[in-house]
Amino acid sequence: MGTTEARTVRAVYRRAGDQLVEVGLDQLSVEEVAAGQPVREFRWYRGRKHYSGWYHAASTGRLVAYESRLELARILLADFDPGVVKIAAQPFQLIGPDGDRLRHHVPDLFLVHADGLVTVVDVKAPSRMKDSKVIAQFDWTRQLCSRRGWVYETWSGAEPTVVENVRFLAGYRRRRLLEVSLVPQVLETARCQSTIGGIEAALAAKYPTEAVLPVVLHLLWSGDLLAELRAPLSRATSIRAAA
Known part of the structure; x- marks a missing residue:
């Protein structure tokens, strides 16, 4: 991704009052994202394959949404980490060019640490980690996070x-x-x-x-x-x- 392309990337997030906001990635507010709601609506229905729900985080006193048991496991580890002070799920949607295509992506988690460091997390099952499309999405997101000085983590499980x-x-x-x-x-x-x-x-x-x-x-x-x-x-x- 070239510098010119990176400047055209937009981010959509949902404020705490449920208002959708679209800004340039460079203008995305860490504080508003961390205090906001999931940008993507969660739907529950009979026969759904994924295990979804809400987890009450002790570190923040807020509910954090998850769409799978694997996401819940990563949220538990974040809540257990004394260095993590804010946790947001489905924090924003990134929209921007990736080569000759327009890419849309919603990362799974947004973690703010006590020292101000931000970690953006994508959770994927181990079986999908080597999928070429997933790798391309990871690479694109990693470059954007690097532009903001954020750590980007791809996570498929722990011990x-x-x-x-x-x-x-x-x-x-x-x-x-x-x-x-x-x-x-x-x-x-x-x-x-x-x-x-x-x-x-x-x-x-x-x-x-x-x-x-x-x-x-x-x-x-x-x-x-x-x-x-x-x-x-x-x-x-x-x-x-x-x-």
Whole structure:
């Protein structure tokens, strides 16, 4: 793509108030895109092959739409990442020339990081990653993201055990559902107990497991406690307090 071509690329996004806006790619507002709604309408109907829904992100307090289990997995990992502060799905449609054709493309995710970095993500099943049309679309989108100084990521999955652990921990992401008063004691106990089960046992005389365990799992989600997630989580899992 030449410089002249890049300048002709347009971006369409949907503001938080549901207003569609079209601007040049260079004028696209990161803040408005991150706070906006999916540019593409989601349709649910009987017999639909894809698994669609909404995920309530703990990092943003907003609902994030997804169109497949694979997209949901990437959203979960983004929500788990303490460096990600904003997540938007189907953030905008890019419209512009690619050689002798006019290309239209809606990336899957738009991630804003605490340091201001932006990552645009396209999620595709592994079986489609080598498709020539998909590769051409990726290349075009990557060049446009580079023009804005954004990172472009193509994602087809992560280590299954990591994804399943994060999915499990996401069930404990809402702090308001915990016995919040136990958080300081769990963190203090974690300094002398090296496993999830060890923390439970150390506090068992004062507090029931059904109160302690959700706090431990929430703190693993929030990053206040750390564990190796490449192995299945269990009461024998080694943990440590974050520095």
